[in-house]
Amino acid sequence: MQNFTFHNPTRILFGKGRIDDIAQEIPAGARIMITYGGGSIVKTGTLSEVRGALHDFTVFEFSGIEANPTYETLMQGVELARREKIDFLLAVGGGSVIDGTKFIAAAIPFAGDPWDILAQRAKISSAVPLACILTLPATGSEMNDGAVITRRATNDKLVFTSPLVFPRFSVLDPVKTYTLPTSQVANGVIDAFVHVTEQYLTYPVDAKVQDRFAEGLLLTLIEEGPRALLHPENYDVRANLMWTATLALNGLIGAGVPQDWATHMLGHELTALHGLDHAQTLAVLLPAMLQVRREEKREKLLQYAERVWGLQQGDEEVRIEMAIEHTRLFFQSMHVHTRLSDYGIGVEAIPALLVQLERHGMSALGEHRDFDLTHARRVYEQAI
Ligand code: NZQ
Ligand code: ZN
DSSP states (O other): OOOOOOOOOOEEEESTTGGGGSGGGSOTTOEEEEEOOSSHHHHTSHHHHHHHHTTTSEEEEEOOOOSSOBHHHHHHHHHHHHHTTOOEEEEEESHHHHHHHHHHHHHTTOSSOTTHHHHSOOOOOOOOOEEEEESSOSSOGGGSSEEEEEEGGGTEEEEEEOGGGSOSEEEEOGGGGTTOOHHHHHHHHHHHHHHHHHHHSSOOOOOHHHHHHHHHHHHHHHHHHHHHHHOTTOHHHHHHHHHHHHHHTSSTTTTTSOOOOHHHHHHHHHHHHHOOOHHHHHHHHHHHHHHHTTTTTHHHHHHHHHHTTOOOSSOHHHHHHHHHHHHHHHHHHTTOOOOGGGGTOOGGGHHHHHHHHHHTTOSSBTTTTOBOHHHHHHHHHHHO
C-alpha cells in the first residue's frame, strides 16, 4: 500500500426528509445563495421545500447552471454573490450545480482573474462555505474537493481541486432521485462505475481493503443500476445507488492506491467538442481503454474478471476479453451507447481531440504517467 493522507470533512445527512434538518447546519444569520440548474427542482417542489427549511435566513437564488457548467454563467453568480455579500452557498442539484457552486465559492474572494483557478491551477487561499442537496447520484462531488468547469468560448473543460471547496454538509435523500429521467439514472450509474475503475483497474499494491471495497461498489452498481430503471420508486434501490456513488469518489477507495483517470481526461475532450454527456463519454471510452491497456492492467483485469464477473476458468486472455465484454454489455443494459460511431463520430474527429489533449497538458496520463497522445489516439480509434 502506498503512503496517503486521508481527510474528508463533509458531513452527510442521509435519508428521507433530511432537508428539514439543514437550518441547524448553517451558521445563524447567514446570507445564503441557493444555486440550481435548469429548473428540475422548481418542478419537483424541492426548491420550495428548501426555502421552507430556511425561513429564518436571508435567502437569494441563482439559477440557470447548465449541465457541464460554464464559466460564463457562473461568473454571473459570482457577481450576484459579491453584490449581495453572500456568505453561504447552497447547491441544490446534480454534479453540475455542485461543481459550479464550488467554482463560485472559490471565485468570490479570488483577487485575480478567476479563470486562472482552472487554467493556471492558481492556489486558492479562501472560499465561501458551501453545502449541497443532491438530486442526482453520479459524480461524488457532494463529498469531494473537485469540480469540472467548461469555458464555452474556448472549448476548455478543466478540473480544479481545493480542500476549501469540500461541502460543509450534503443532504442525500434517495426520494429526491425518483424524478430523474432514465437517461440520467444510467449516466449516474456509469459515472460511479468508472470512478471506481479509475482507482481500481491499475496495478496491484496489496491494498486489500481498498480492492474489496471497490469490488463491493462495482457489484452494487451492477445489481442495483438495472433495478433503478425498472423500479424508479424503490427506495432501497435508490438508497444503495446514492450511497455507492458518493463512496465511489470521496477519497476512500483511492487512498493508498495508484490512480488512472485517463478515461476521464479523454472523455472531457469529447464533451467539450461533441457535447456528449459526461457518462456517455465514459461508456464508449472505458472498454476501449481496457483493450489498449490490457497488458499494463493485466493483473487487476484478471482480479476484476474473477471477483466482479465470476470468470475464474480458462485461458487468461479469454477471461480478460470476457471481462471487458461484460463491462460493455452492462453499459448497454443501462441503455447507453458504447461506440463513438453510435453518436456519428468517426475517425476524422480524432486529430482535433488530440490537439485538445495536448493543449490541456494531457500527454502523460494513467497510473504509470506513460499514457501519451499515441495511446490516446489508439483508444479513440478503438472506441469507434
Ligand atoms: O438542471 P436541472 O433542471 O436541475 O436538470 C438536471 C440536468 O438537466 C437533471 N436533474 C438533476 N437532478 C434531477 C434532474 N432531473 C429530474 N429530477 C432530478 N432529481 O439532470 C441533468 C443532468 O444534471 P448534471 O448535474 O449535469 O449531471 P451529473 O450529476 O451527471 O453531473 C455531470 C457534471 O459533473 C462533472 C461532469 O464532468 C459534468 O460536468 N463531474 C464532476 C466530478 C466531481 N466534481 O468530482 C467528477 C465526475 O467525473 C465528473 O467529471
Ligand atoms: Zn466521472
